[in-house]
Amino acid sequence: MFYLIGLGLGDAKDITVKGLEIVKKCDKVLLEGYTSILTVGKDALEDFYGRPLIVADRELCESNIDDFLKEAKTNDIALLVVGDPLGATTHTDMLLRAKEYGVETQIVHNASIMNAVSCCGLQLYNFGETVSIPYWTETWKPDSFFEKIVGNHSRNLHTLCLLDIKVKEPTEESLTKKVRQYMEPKFMSVKEAAKQLVQIVENQTDTGISKSSLAIGLSRVGAPDQKIAAMSLGDMQNHELGAPLHSLVIPAPELHPLEIDYLAQFR
């Protein structure tokens, strides 16, 4: 059997009882380590589970997972994924490949930022489509996600913005070399996201979203040191929200009275 197990968002104890039982009985357990992170690392998870984990980077998940999938025909193999295991397309693709090999699969769901974002007091059914904000470079400044934020905003819907994560990304220089070198991991902060957004709203002025629009920054949702801050997008450019992961919400222009009351504590 091949298991995809969600770890939730905070620490080792955010796994479900069902998930933990499976982890303990599996022959091999992989830890997916590049689409998201917990507030604790591999060591803390190994301590808590009482067993070793194999780190699965992008290369393993996208190109070398087949060996594990084939092995799952006769053995129990689990892949642990931060949040819910079906948040990223890679994992859906894995399930399809498993099916091709005739391997049975089971999914153990858990909280993901897509539902836990409700901790800021905005109601989930008032969210439109989710967007991802990528890191800009000197020469590459994509802003197509902004159109979706504007679309949600114009229909009075909130937008959850997932912020870029770079883990084990090869350096540009090493792409042509034999020995691959990797960049330091980096995680976009709400500060950085707000800066990129402000650059966009300064160029696109008739969208209904400006520097003075409300923005909500969230960090380490589900962890004891979770932080939530509500202020203008302009001010968010200078607001430090601590260790990763961060997410940003651009709320609808008109909020429900309960949403306003709840948000007040974060202003």
Next chain:
Amino acid sequence: MFYLIGLGLGDAKDITVKGLEIVKKCDKVLLEGYTSILTVGKDALEDFYGRPLIVADRELCESNIDDFLKEAKTNDIALLVVGDPLGATTHTDMLLRAKEYGVETQIVHNASIMNAVSCCGLQLYNFGETVSIPYWTETWKPDSFFEKIVGNHSRNLHTLCLLDIKVKEPTEESLTKKVRQYMEPKFMSVKEAAKQLVQIVENQTDTGISKSSLAIGLSRVGAPDQKIAAMSLGDMQNHELGAPLHSLVIPAPELHPLEIDYLAQFR
């Protein structure tokens, strides 16, 4: 401390390790029993936790929760909620009231249908706003949710439709009587939802959604007997998907190749 603890979607073991530890140490534990249900009842949960639970119906949650909140100033009280604890406005409201009483609160997130719906292979970031489909009566047939489905569809987004639940609803006749009588609990099936939707699309013919549009029915997501079926909305009117809870998805008109491949197994 007042704890709001998500139970996830399947059975007793879908609680997180963190959630279970809190349940075991609390002075009183309430089980919210009217916005959703697990595949197991109160008895199975009490067996698994090794402690009694107090059932919290709508009346208790909306009007009589204050006594418990005040008690949480000195004792540890938990409210267990199916799915993620912040899916319904009632619970956000409770956290605000707790704050008024100076009571500390903690949320333990879990999977909700809002993210677990990805088990059908549709990608979460391609979902627009979620809608709720209410039971129609002879005289009351609201269809405003349909506008939102059409809005999502026209922007090539999927719509998750949450289906109505009636638990401990007073009968119409008893509303004027001293002794309140309650209806049998009922849970809308994908069949019933499809029937109501077909009535709407037969009246509104230029929306891009018709009887032949693709619909995806889901039942008991996260449980071992989970079912997923993909067929036309018209056919879904006659498709039996077993025990509750059910959810319905109206997919975007153009699907990603990976979504098509994954959905194929449910056709």
